[in-house]
Amino acid sequence: MQEFGENIQQAHDEKLGRHLVASISIEPGDTILEERPLLVAPHWECHQLKCAQCLQESYVICRRCQVFPLCMDCSQHDEFECEFFASGAGKALCKDILVKNFGICGLLKLLLLLENPNTQADCQMLIGVPINLGDYRDGEGMWQEHEELVVRPLMECGLVDCLPTQQLTSDILHAHCIRIDSNSFEVTAKDGDTLKGVFVWGATLPHHCVPNTVVALDEQFNMKLYAAVPLQPGDIIYNSYTNPLMGTSQRQHQLRLSRRLECTCTRCLDPTEMGTHMSSLKCKECGGFSVCEIDSNGKLGDWRCPDCKALLTAAEVHELQAEVGSALVDAMGDLQVYEALLTQYGPLLHPNHFMLLDIKQNIASILRAAALMTAMDQPCKKLLARRVELCSDLLPVCRAVVPGISKLYAIGLFEYLLALVELVELQFAESDLNKKEYVAHLKTASLVATEAMDLLRFEPENSAEGYLADRISMELERIESDLKKYGR
Ligand SMILES: [Zn+2]
Ligand SMILES: [Zn+2]
Ligand SMILES: [Zn+2]
Ligand SMILES: [Zn+2]
Structure with missing residues (x-):
């Protein structure tokens, strides 16, 4: 499944859980980890049928199982998947379950990997992680999306009865959906469409807003992780799950939503954001720059000018950011409007x-x-x-x-x-x-x-x-x- 280089080893601690550390000095560009995805799936909301083998657009259905889509280039897909519907436990199911609800594709593939004796073990790392459903049930959007596009159609199509040993309930299906989402990296198919690739080792890398590695993904969905900077023995291998061109408040918001994480990395604790001043405002009193006061837990406070000590409250700054944010939405791609926004807000930031x-x-x-x-x-x-x-x-x-x-x-x-x-x-x-x-x-x-x-x-x-x-x-x-x- 995954191949560790000799340059890293597994480690475990309370804060980070299972993670990887450098075992020797590593040069920039050195490969750290190569991994094949456990599965590649379309996004839940995808309606365009995708080939079960190569994930390109598909307009034909496998003749043997009559369930999975194929493309013109592929004549077959995973043997167990095909067999399951052609002559196995899923034989009697309605053949149009995927055509009718293509959103179930990713979870269906996972359930069949779990059913297949040859691939069960590969899935253990993914499904071994407990999920606290209470954290998600009332959350924004995601639970509802899983329920409508994946869980309900799967419960209603009769598949659950064909997989009795998995003792599937709608809660278990929800947990699987969350596991797929939280272990996914965006991969790109040959036809240019983006998909979710589930990489169990890749996804265990803890987050740092200044990652020390680069994730490379090719058209065959292979992941290669390589060092971005020199690493010393014992250094923790980090990835970043946020956009580096976002300011600290934006990154932290996104990480809270997507990973339930309060980031306290060096960048998040640095008011100047590595000297870039990406969150600094112009000081109204002296013309210098006000920076955010951040406590050791990464909590953002008010903005203060280091030169004249003038204060800008967090509320004032948030109000300004919300104002610019909604002006940006309203700009709707209009060049003149963007230029006017630069003229208007440039002097304040x-x-x-x-x-x-x-x-x-x-x-x-x-x-x-x-x-x-x-x-x-x-x-x-x-x-x-x-x-x-x-x-x-x-x-x-x-x-x-x-x-x-x-x-x-x-x-x-x-x-x-x-x-x-x-x-x-x-x-x-x-x-x-x-x-x-x-x-x-x-x-x-x-x-x-x-x-x-x-x-x-x-x-x-x-x-x-x-x-x-x-x-x-x-x-x-x-x-x-x-x-x-x-x-x-
Ligand atoms: Zn294909
Ligand atoms: Zn088939
Ligand atoms: Zn951070
Ligand atoms: Zn000042």
């Missing part, structure tokens, strides 16, 4: 504040899409220059929040590279830049491309990041050939 970064990312992606659409027409130099500026603003933050080998920073560099090359090519073509200036920009672009490729060199070839590396390498070739043409 640190330039790296997470909400300003959010607005800037929105603008940059609109400009990128616009550049693609008008590629044939004359793109506006002013907008291209704006995109370069925004992409370059994001770079130092991306660099700071994910140290070492970072996909986030690599993607940031790629976005900056595309914007820069597009701009300087146009400026050169229109003689705004002379040859010497153009060459200087191309040299910068070449360095940016090389750095981005370097950060992606441990990614599998058949993954989204692998394809991105190919794309950057093509861009680099083009830059180098121009450099040859116009002289270095």
